[in-house]
Amino acid sequence: MLEGVFKLLGDYGNPVPRYTGPRCLSERLVVGGCDLCQQACPHEAVSIQTSVSIDPSRCTGCGLCVQACPTGALEYDVTATIAAVRDQRQQDGGARLVCSRSDEAGKTLACLGRVTESAVMAAGAWDLPLALVHGDCAACDLGDPSVPASVERVVEQAQQLRAATGHTAPVTLRRGDPSVGGGGERVSRRSMFGALARSARSVAAQAIPDQPLPFVDWSEPQDRVPDEWQWRLRAMKPTPAPDTAVYWPAPVVDDSCIDCPVCDNVCPTDAIVRDVQPDGRVTLHLNLAACTGCNACARSCPPDAITMQPQWPQRDFDTPVLLRDSGAAVTDPPQ
Template sequence: MLENVFKLLGEYGNVLPRYTGPRCLSERLSVGGCDLCQQACPHDAIIIFQSVSINADACTGCGLCTQACPSGALEYDVTAPLNAVREQKAQPQGAKIVCSKSEEGGRSVPCLARLTASTVMAAGAWDTPLTLVHGDCAACTLGGPSVPASVQGVIDEAQRLRAPTGRPTEVTLRAHDPEQQGSGERVSRRLLFGAMARGAGRMAAQAIPDSPLPFVDWSEPEDRVPAEWRWRVRALRPAPTPETAIYWPAPLIDDTCIDCPVCENVCPTDAITRDVQPDGGVTLTLSLASCTGCNACERSCPPQAIHMQPHWRRDALDSPILLRESGNILQ
């Protein structure tokens, strides 16, 4: 048993984010590329040269890169924190997730930068107040001083997405309270190992399970959309009426379109589909639920025929949207 506990503690916080190359705007050759993950990393652990590589020795697993990634190319398992919130639904004070450095009791993640908008949204869908507790980020060597602002950005995005439900998430982001941290134990040398084992057991029990994600099989269309965006759709509860406007930035195409395949080619989740019809006509369709709003199509469009529309009807998430239907491009 202790072997498993110490194995968990040894791995805790050292798991690299999963990188899915076909979702990366650099690999997709989007105009301007993308280096948001590299900018967000406080440890210079990310190298970009047509694709992303992570220096395992420098990476602390804080998650800031995953919060910055606009397409889900870098991600951690979202189901683990979601389950942690669900398991605390019955608690009178709601759900609580704490940074591993906070020394305050609660279900813990290595760093709050691991959390994404779907977790905050789901707490609202389950009518569960959510408290997020960080440690001394200014002195932290795991995530660093930018973590609270990054987490607040995630909260703000989640609240924009939840606005159409009429029920925002009741969420609190705060620094740890020294009065709530453990008082510790005074032990003799003889009992030191026993105290360490008990402490390790408590930490293992409170730690939100964390393990490397398997590689995405790109031949499976349902796996091309990051779990984060699939959960965002599910967390739109209570369900807005079909005509309700929801915040979900996605592309529209105007008549200056030249029917080239660039938008489809750069889309990191295959949300845009270009079909050439038997008569030579071209149709462009959009799966709104698959769109991450990364802006790759808008930036890369040769005639600049694409602009992002921030709000859509709720029922637009349910079926493909016809963006454009052209005449015979073969004549």
């Protein structure tokens, strides 16, 4: 019994998401800044000065700030949620991700605010019906009444991303039904220990692990791209044909560019690379797979030379895209 309690305290005991400063638009000094995480938090746990701070005494781990973050500066472990979906592939009726406050059993997240596009896309890649089950969000002190609408936006975004595969994800968002199976466990910071003591073993069998993520090593280029966006790309299955247009908003540059370094400086994942050639020419390349579509480059560009292109051919994910060459016209601009 106590082993189950301690297991869950390890899984649920640190609900604060990981913060990676170099990915934050506030730390990147993007024009206009960004306070989406602060706006999304229903518990006033988020404060922003030059960087984001989260008060662990107020944070319930609902995940709404992570859903709102456009760059992956705030994140939870997405691999555990994707694995929970995968493990239900042989289950009759498909997979379920269940809010801890619902009246239904299943693979349990603290709150459906934890659901991100990669999990929905993975269900689509496996052609697996996915039910997202929430509780009474209007009365919830862990999440917020806005959770269902926020999850709907996540699902809509995931379907846009998967459209190029020809197979959208079969997803249902609904209120928990106690007749489907035993109730989900109430797992909040305030009531955690009592809940664990009552039924630690059954919850441990269903809870999706929520262990703290290690800090990002920014010296490793592969670590700069958030796991969420890496998994979105991996879940783009079946892989579209090379000429297929994929919804993946990313920047293009027009001739009003003055070759300044602003876009390179503000990019939160180093998806834009500015190089000065030996002959003085300036080139801009885009690593499309690393771009989160945050729009920081377009917002900060002094001559407004950058716009966001919503769709790109699948082949452009394979090699860097030349956005700008100050010494020669780009004869085959991105389409």
